[in-house]
Amino acid sequence: MKHPWLNRLLSVHGLLFLFFVYAPIIIVVVYSFNSHPVNMMVWKDFTFDWYLSIFGQPTELNEQTLYVESTDQLLAAVKNSLLVAGTTTTFSTLVGTAMALAVYRYYFRLKPFYQGLLFMPMVMPDIVLGIALLVFFVNFSIKLGLMSIIIGHCTFLISYVFIVVSARLAGMDNTLEEASADLGAGPWITFKRVTLPLILPGVVGGALLAFIISMDDLVITYFIAGVDSTTLPVFIYGMLRRGVKPEINAIATLMLVFSFLIASLGLYFRKRS
Amino acid sequence: MTQAAESIVEVKEAVKRFPAPEGGVVTALDSISLKVQQGQFVTLLGPSGCGKTTLLRTISGFEDLDSGAVLIGGESVLGVPPYRRPVNTVFQNYALFPHLSVSGNVVYGLEVAGIKKTERDHRLKEALERVGLSGFERRKPAQLSGGQQQRVALARAIINQPKLLLLDEPLSALDRNLRQSMQLELKSLQHDLGICFLFVTHDQEEALTMSDQVVVLNQGRIEQIGPPDLLYHKPATRFVAEFIGDSAIFSGRIQNTEASPVLVTEDGLGIPVGRGPKPGDHATLIIRPENLSLAPPNPDDSVSILDAVLEQSVFRGATHQYVCVLPNGTSISATPTGADDEAFSRVSPGDSVQLAFRRNIPHLIIESQ
Amino acid sequence: MASKRDTRRLIALLTPGTLFLGIFFLGPLAVMVIFSFLTPGLYGGVEWNFYHWNYGRILGWADGDWEEFDPVYAQIFFRSVRLAFTNVLITLLICYPAALWVSGLSVRWRTFVVFIITLPFFVSLVVRLFCWVLILRPSGFLNTTLLGLGVISEPIDIIFTETAVLIGMAYILLPFMFLPLYASIEKLDYSLLEASSDLGANPFQTFLRVTLPSTLPGIAAGAVLVFIPSLGNFIVPDLLGGAKVLMIGNLVEQQFLSARNWPFGSALSVMIMLVMFLAIVIYLRRIGRSEIVR
Numbered sequence: 001m002k003h004p005w006l007n008r009l010l011s012v013h014g015l016l017f018l019f020f021v022y023a024p025i026i027i028v029v030v031y032s033f034n035s036h037p038v039n040m041m042v043w044k045d046f047t048f049d050w051y052l053s054i055f056g057q058p059t060e061l062n063e064q065t066l067y068v069e070s071t072d073q074l075l076a077a078v079k080n081s082l083l084v085a086g087t088t089t090t091f092s093t094l095v096g097t098a099m100a101l102a103v104y105r106y107y108f109r110l111k112p113f114y115q116g117l118l119f120m121p122m123v124m125p126d127i128v129l130g131i132a133l134l135v136f137f138v139n140f141s142i143k144l145g146l147m148s149i150i151i152g153h154c155t156f157l158i159s160y161v162f163i164v165v166s167a168r169l170a171g172m173d174n175t176l177e178e179a180s181a182d183l184g185a186g187p188w189i190t191f192k193r194v195t196l197p198l199i200l201p202g203v204v205g206g207a208l209l210a211f212i213i214s215m216d217d218l219v220i221t222y223f224i225a226g227v228d229s230t231t232l233p234v235f236i237y238g239m240l241r242r243g244v245k246p247e248i249n250a251i252a253t254l255m256l257v258f259s260f261l262i263a264s265l266g267l268y269f270r271k272r273s
Numbered sequence: 274m275t276q277a278a279e280s281i282v283e284v285k286e287a288v289k290r291f292p293a294p295e296g297g298v299v300t301a302l303d304s305i306s307l308k309v310q311q312g313q314f315v316t317l318l319g320p321s322g323c324g325k326t327t328l329l330r331t332i333s334g335f336e337d338l339d340s341g342a343v344l345i346g347g348e349s350v351l352g353v354p355p356y357r358r359p360v361n362t363v364f365q366n367y368a369l370f371p372h373l374s375v376s377g378n379v380v381y382g383l384e385v386a387g388i389k390k391t392e393r394d395h396r397l398k399e400a401l402e403r404v405g406l407s408g409f410e411r412r413k414p415a416q417l418s419g420g421q422q423q424r425v426a427l428a429r430a431i432i433n434q435p436k437l438l439l440l441d442e443p444l445s446a447l448d449r450n451l452r453q454s455m456q457l458e459l460k461s462l463q464h465d466l467g468i469c470f471l472f473v474t475h476d477q478e479e480a481l482t483m484s485d486q487v488v489v490l491n492q493g494r495i496e497q498i499g500p501p502d503l504l505y506h507k508p509a510t511r512f513v514a515e516f517i518g519d520s521a522i523f524s525g526r527i528q529n530t531e532a533s534p535v536l537v538t539e540d541g542l543g544i545p546v547g548r549g550p551k552p553g554d555h556a557t558l559i560i561r562p563e564n565l566s567l568a569p570p571n572p573d574d575s576v577s578i579l580d581a582v583l584e585q586s587v588f589r590g591a592t593h594q595y596v597c598v599l600p601n602g603t604s605i606s607a608t609p610t611g612a613d614d615e616a617f618s619r620v621s622p623g624d625s626v627q628l629a630f631r632r633n634i635p636h637l638i639i640e641s642q
Numbered sequence: 643m644a645s646k647r648d649t650r651r652l653i654a655l656l657t658p659g660t661l662f663l664g665i666f667f668l669g670p671l672a673v674m675v676i677f678s679f680l681t682p683g684l685y686g687g688v689e690w691n692f693y694h695w696n697y698g699r700i701l702g703w704a705d706g707d708w709e710e711f712d713p714v715y716a717q718i719f720f721r722s723v724r725l726a727f728t729n730v731l732i733t734l735l736i737c738y739p740a741a742l743w744v745s746g747l748s749v750r751w752r753t754f755v756v757f758i759i760t761l762p763f764f765v766s767l768v769v770r771l772f773c774w775v776l777i778l779r780p781s782g783f784l785n786t787t788l789l790g791l792g793v794i795s796e797p798i799d800i801i802f803t804e805t806a807v808l809i810g811m812a813y814i815l816l817p818f819m820f821l822p823l824y825a826s827i828e829k830l831d832y833s834l835l836e837a838s839s840d841l842g843a844n845p846f847q848t849f850l851r852v853t854l855p856s857t858l859p860g861i862a863a864g865a866v867l868v869f870i871p872s873l874g875n876f877i878v879p880d881l882l883g884g885a886k887v888l889m890i891g892n893l894v895e896q897q898f899l900s901a902r903n904w905p906f907g908s909a910l911s912v913m914i915m916l917v918m919f920l921a922i923v924i925y926l927r928r929i930g931r932s933e934i935v936r
Binding site for chain 3: 003006007010011013014017018020021022024025027028031041042094095096098099101102106108114117118120121123124125126127128129131132133134135136139151152154155156158187212215216218219223232233236237240241244248249252255256259260262263267
């Protein structure tokens with residue numbers, strides 16, 4: 001407005017804010033290419049060796065700093081993560097979308113109850129949900145493994161899909177469905193030709209969000225993963241707890257790239273709608 | 274032809290109640306009965322909340338009645354879902370499918386009904402021509418102006434050749450000029466198609482311009498049904514008089530004097546009226562501004578005189594509006610024409626005037642004791 | 643509208659989710675609450691006897707034979723609440739001016755910057771925390787750089803302090819504060835600000851009397867969204883706080899994965915849940931009131 005110095009101050013703060021957000025990430029990416037074998041924070045040379053190393057390729061660094069004892073373990077964790085994320089995304093997208101349609105397209109007395117029920121898993125601290133699931137599974141002798149992880153993830157991912165799809169439904173003009181009925185289309189055809197195409201960006205957005213969150217979930221998985229069903233975040237967390245080694249830089253960078261790709265995909269779908 | 278075949282829609286003692294947001298019940302339709310004849314342009318007119326949209330939605334099938342019946346083409350449509358009713362609607366916000374093109378929107382009803390592609394294309398062409406949108410087939414609704422969207426909504430409805438077209442305040446989103454030209458277009462479209470249009474509006478000018486019959490609704494009840502000129506000149510109730518056109522309205526009791534009956538209002542104003550009412554009757558007198566002029570030098574029995582003071586004259590283009598104040602403090606407007614206007618324009622604000630109206634012209638509603 | 647066919651469709655849409663959440667969300671929470679009132683077994687496991695000392699250990703009553711009341715649990719609990727509050731304040735102070743800045747940009751820049759700010763939210767939590775481990779540890783980026791520049795002569799201890807925990811928590815929870823704040827600031831009617839300055843208020847007064855009150859719902863939402871995950875966090879204190887800055891989350895984890903006292907862990911977890919409910923109730927009250935004022 002009339003106070004340019006105020007605006008300038010805000011801009012400076014904004015740029016510092018962006019710096020605070022990005023600097024740590026950039027540091028990790030940059031140092032993932034650092035070849036210094038002893039102190040990873042002292043820049044020596046540019047190298048791809050850490051990337052080769054995590055995939056079990058022989059490098060000149062291998063001798064001193066071989067850290068990922070088994071590339072197989074890492075790949076198994078990646079495979080588990082993808083399997084869990086894929087399954088949970090499919091299930092929670094179907095169930096979450098169905099519930100959003102029910103709650104936002106019909107009037108019934110239990111509506112506030114359902115809104116509360118679907119709000120709860122989102123605000124429940126993950127440690128609470130994690131140990132509640134652990135206690136539950138052990139008490140009812142349900143084997144901890146991929147299945148328990150999938151069930152655990154679905155309990156809160158349904159809510160995320162629900163929220164995203166309901167936002168879309170709330171923004172949708174419901175006279176469109178009336179118009180379709182008015183033009184002779186029965187409920188199923190109306191759903192197929194009007195409702196579904198219009199909420200599809202929300203459904204895809206919800207699915208992508210569910211996929212990312214499932215891929216990233218650490219706390220809940222940490223409690224309910226069995227011995228041989230480690231996911232990628234739990235695997236890396238384990239590595240971190242044992243000490244910081246340069247390969248983690250490379251793994252982190254790869255995960256960064258993967259996350260950015262998915263996020264951009266999500267943005268693309270939102271732009272298109 | 275039998276009676277049943279002639280009336281395309283019949284509503285019988287329809288009652289519909291909604292729970293009010295602040296508790297209690299709102300009666301949207303209070304025992305409404307209505308017959309709409311084939312080929313007519315019928316308007317449901319009333320203020321917001323009068324039940325006109327609810328009435329429309331019970332005909333299209335989006336609302337069920339609490340009691341009463343709706344007959345379309347002589348058959349009851351009780352429990353028939355909207356998609357099986359032979360009527361189509363033009364929605365207030367047009368409700369065009371944003372993900373479909375113009376042609377996708379217009380042929381939607383035909384596709385759903387399983388009409389063959391060749392016939393669909395033929396009818397699409399015809400419908401778009403009729404609304405003047407040929408060449409717009411591939412546009413998306415968002416790329417169209419408000420008026421064009423309105424035409425798409427029309428084409429999408431009429432392409433299905435409904436027995437009855439329902440229009441829910443379709444012109445309310447358009448600006449004034451466009452609205453006026455669309456009024457005329459709608460009227461001629463209805464004439465060409467020969468199907469019945471049931472049009473909902475709260476705009477009395479729109480209703481008077483377009484309709485063959487106007488149904489005036491208030492608080493869930495029908496106040497009056499009739500052609501526009503009847504409603505204007507012979508309103509059946511005070512509500513209709515107030516709602517349609519400008520007027521000065523006086524309510525009071527009739528007292529007989531030696532010359533003629535006089536309507537005496539509660540605050541003691543006496544207005545001579547023509548023969549007809551009996552002493553003691555409760556009556557409402559409606560005087561339109563165009564019926565008022567300055568009193569002639571030697572008034573005879575056919576005119577009534579009101580003493581007033583000119584407050585201000587307002588330029589109205591073709592005429593002036595003269596705002597006068599009666600002895601009891603009520604404002605009354607006159608919009609005389611021609612020589613009468615000229616005579617009036619020579620009066621200065623603050624001067625006393627004698628206003629005159631011909632006793633046979635104003636309308637008197639008599640509610641007997 | 644509520645025809646029989648509609649009811650059938652509604653039931654078909656709701657049943658799978660209702661069953662799933664009933665069994666696998668409400669069920670586990672109920673079991674956990676029950677466990678928190680059971681007797682811990684000698685070698686892990688539980689005995690099915692009612693037992694309230696689990697809460698006694700935390701809140702200050704103890705029977706002397708079985709469980710000693712140890713003030714350290716209460717201390718850790720209050721530290722967690724304190725750190726969570728501090729984190730809300732930090733993120734608010736960082737994000738509010740940032741949200742003001744973004745909402746003042748042109749429309750095209752705005753969308754871009756919001757995307758840029760939320761992008762790291764999609765990056766794995768472990769990766770984001772790893773970045774800070776790398777920066778803050780004794781031989782990390784910060785110390786290496788400062789030593790290299792000659793600013794300090796000895797490495798400073800920053801990792802395994804409350805400061806490190808607060809930095810890490812603020813970093814991972816920023817978007818939860820930024821987005822609600824931005825949403826409410828963007829909705830702000832600029833003519834109100836102009837009206838205020840037209841009536842003679844200086845920018846500071848305008849901020850205090852117009853901007854701040856009308857963005858209160860955003861502040862409240864952000865506060866709740868940051869407070870709850872901060873409170874129960876155990877990954878951040880584990881990686882950046884070490885043994886010195888234990889939070890209630892670490893305590894819960896220990897009870898389950900090393901001490902094997904599940905009832906006590908459940909009781910701690912129920913406490914976290916109660917504080918969460920309290921925060922939400924306060925939030926709903928707050929929002930309810932500000933809606934009435936409007």
